[in-house]
Amino acid sequence: MDRDKWADRPRFTRGNRTRSHLLVHEPSVFAKRIGALIVTGILLTIVAPVLADENNPAPIEEPVIAPSESPAPSDTSTASESPSPSEAPIPSSSPSLQESNAPQSTDTQTVSATPTPRRPEAISNQGMRIDMPAILPVDPRALSRNLPSINISAPGYLLACLNSSNLIFDIYRKNSPDSIFNGEQLVTGDFSQSLMISGTSAQVEAIINSYSGLRMVSQRGSISGAVATFAFVAVSQPVLDASICSRSVNTRTLYFRPLGLGLELKKNGLVLKK
Numbered sequence: 001m002d003r004d005k006w007a008d009r010p011r012f013t014r015g016n017r018t019r020s021h022l023l024v025h026e027p028s029v030f031a032k033r034i035g036a037l038i039v040t041g042i043l044l045t046i047v048a049p050v051l052a053d054e055n056n057p058a059p060i061e062e063p064v065i066a067p068s069e070s071p072a073p074s075d076t077s078t079a080s081e082s083p084s085p086s087e088a089p090i091p092s093s094s095p096s097l098q099e100s101n102a103p104q105s106t107d108t109q110t111v112s113a114t115p116t117p118r119r120p121e122a123i124s125n126q127g128m129r130i131d132m133p134a135i136l137p138v139d140p141r142a143l144s145r146n147l148p149s150i151n152i153s154a155p156g157y158l159l160a161c162l163n164s165s166n167l168i169f170d171i172y173r174k175n176s177p178d179s180i181f182n183g184e185q186l187v188t189g190d191f192s193q194s195l196m197i198s199g200t201s202a203q204v205e206a207i208i209n210s211y212s213g214l215r216m217v218s219q220r221g222s223i224s225g226a227v228a229t230f231a232f233v234a235v236s237q238p239v240l241d242a243s244i245c246s247r248s249v250n251t252r253t254l255y256f257r258p259l260g261l262g263l264e265l266k267k268n269g270l271v272l273k274k
Contacts, residue, residue: 120239122247128154128201130232132252140224140258147214147254154201157238160208161231161245162195167223169195170215171207181207188240196245198238216256224258 132150152158162169170191172178177190186203189195197204208214218226231248 118236120235120237120241120244122233122244123156123236125155126234126249128152128158128232128234128250130154130230130250130252132230132254134253135255135257137259138224138256140222142223143221144215144217145223145256146212147208147216149209149213150205152201152205152232154232154234156201157199157235158201158204159233159235159239159241159244160197160204161233161242161248162197162214162228163231164193164216164226164228166193166220167216167218167226167228168193169228170217171195171197172210174211174215184238185240186238194242196240196242198235198240222258223256226256228254228256230254 130150130152133148136145136147138145168191169189171187172190175191179185179187179190181187181199181203184199186199187195187197187207197207199207216223216226216228230252231245232250232252233244233248235244
């Protein structure tokens with residue numbers, strides 16, 4: 001060992017100032033470093049999540065829709081036994097759940113809210129054209145007479161009222177009362193002294209002119225001198241109401257005038273030639 005080499009090196013003794021300085025200040029430097037590391041760790045712990053939140057957008061939360069639950073069988077029986085007042089009446093047959101649901105209740109309310117149809121009545125426009133004879137010549141010995149074809153031109157629906165004190169009106173099939181045409185009752189009083197026909201003007205005209213025309217039969221012998229009244233009323237819809245006949249402003253009177261025919265028998269002499 002070279003003692004001369006290490007002889008010039010400083011030696012740390014208890015009384016050496018340099019060594020005592022290191023012993024005193026070395027722990028405080030170490031503590032400062034440890035504190036700096038702790039502070040740095042705390043800052044990283046706080047700042048790192050904030051930076052991560054800013055860089056990563058928040059996930060969009062989608063609303064979760066709860067599935068609709070199907071009604072239990074017990075609920076169906078309860079609804080069938082005690083329906084609410086707004087629901088439609090339950091028929092006698094076994095209804096399904098769909099038949100007793102709200103749509104039926106809605107239909108029932110709609111039907112109940114429908115306004116009541118207006119009663120048929122005479123309309124304001126009574127303008128019409130009626131072509132029929134006022135005088136009808138007849139054989140003084142005749143008991144009946146058919147009315148020639150007539151022409152009627154009127155707006156919408158029409159009510160024709162025929163009356164006579166000693167004549168019977170017979171339309172369509174003769175010697176048989178008729179009232180139903182194409183499934184509708186358009187006539188009342190056929191084969192009587194008071195006849196009413198209702199429908200469109202074309203229907204009324206066709207019924208009167210059908211089967212060789214309206215036939216009128218006398219109840220008191222000869223038809224000559226008899227009188228018949230025809231009243232026509234334009235109405236809002238087909239109706240067979242005698243009270244509406246009085247509203248007519250289009251009335252025609254038909255008179256049966258006898259022809260100038262004598263009933264006596266004349267005899268003339270006959271000369272025979274040889």
